[in-house]
Amino acid sequence: MNVSHPHPADATHTGLGELPAGRPPQTEFRDGLDYPRLGQVTFRRGTLTDNQQALFNEHWPRLGTVLHDEVIDLDEWFGRSNHPTIVEIGSGTGTSTAAMAPLEANTNVIAVELYKPGLAKLLGSVVRGGIDNVRMIRGDGIEVLARMFAPNTLDGVRIFFPDPWPKARHHKRRIIQSGPLRLIASRLKPGGVLHVATDHADYAEWIDELVHVEDLLEYKGWPWPEAPLLTDRQVITKFEGKGLDKDHVIHEYLWRRTEAENPDTVVKP
Numbered sequence: 001m002n003v004s005h006p007h008p009a010d011a012t013h014t015g016l017g018e019l020p021a022g023r024p025p026q027t028e029f030r031d032g033l034d035y036p037r038l039g040q041v042t043f044r045r046g047t048l049t050d051n052q053q054a055l056f057n058e059h060w061p062r063l064g065t066v067l068h069d070e071v072i073d074l075d076e077w078f079g080r081s082n083h084p085t086i087v088e089i090g091s092g093t094g095t096s097t098a099a100m101a102p103l104e105a106n107t108n109v110i111a112v113e114l115y116k117p118g119l120a121k122l123l124g125s126v127v128r129g130g131i132d133n134v135r136m137i138r139g140d141g142i143e144v145l146a147r148m149f150a151p152n153t154l155d156g157v158r159i160f161f162p163d164p165w166p167k168a169r170h171h172k173r174r175i176i177q178s179g180p181l182r183l184i185a186s187r188l189k190p191g192g193v194l195h196v197a198t199d200h201a202d203y204a205e206w207i208d209e210l211v212h213v214e215d216l217l218e219y220k221g222w223p224w225p226e227a228p229l230l231t232d233r234q235v236i237t238k239f240e241g242k243g244l245d246k247d248h249v250i251h252e253y254l255w256r257r258t259e260a261e262n263p264d265t266v267v268k269p
């Protein structure tokens, strides 16, 4: 497979970087854990400016792809062998991604996001900044992890400011749940790191209750100065910039993937 060329899913009439129409694919995880289900969620649409579209047309085929059912050949996509790889889920407009990537040039960074204008913005930062260690995948991070990464292949997973879904009836849409934690653990190498940040007090309480739920993830708390990857997000959020008030404290979480083998229950779409 060569994902540095347009993937068939990109070449259809739906257009470059578009997800196929219809209900998104949802892996059935038969492990009894809790997974967010995105089928009923409507995602923001957005159009690109003319400049963004031109940039997208030129660079997306090389630097981006959409969710598809093949494990990525990382060495081929990044054009170099055996470099550490970090996946960021929900990269938004890529502010942290583009700020961190130059400081970890030895690392392959893959930003996963559903929102195309966000990816277009990151693409612009990457191209203008001459950043060559970032690639992008448009799709649901759960499906991307399950379908496009083999077990024991990632050195890090980042989830910065995931959607908080504040209403109780929407909590089941939160990405930090027992199922995604298992899936992330399964894709991390032993010694790999999961880094989560939230500024939402109620979501922080929710995560606090889950920090020990996954046996394959040893909770390290925050900060963890010896962490084997960059943990400084490099970005002063508007809340941090204004000074922390009680409702907008940033909570950060780090876990280390244990040495234990992946259990058989994990996770084939």
Ligand SMILES: C[S@@+](CC[C@H](N)C(=O)[O-])C[C@H]1O[C@@H](n2cnc3c(N)ncnc32)[C@H](O)[C@@H]1O
Residues within 6 Å of the ligand: 038, 089, 090, 091, 092, 093, 094, 095, 096, 112, 113, 114, 115, 118, 139, 140, 141, 142, 159, 160, 161, 162, 163, 164, 175
């Ligand atoms: C609150 S924003 C945070 C964006 C960015 N990480 C930041 O710190 O500015 C959450 C982002 O996650 C994306 N998102 C939500 N669910 C996702 C999923 N299942 N897979 C990929 N991205 C997702 C949303 O589109 C949104 O851009």
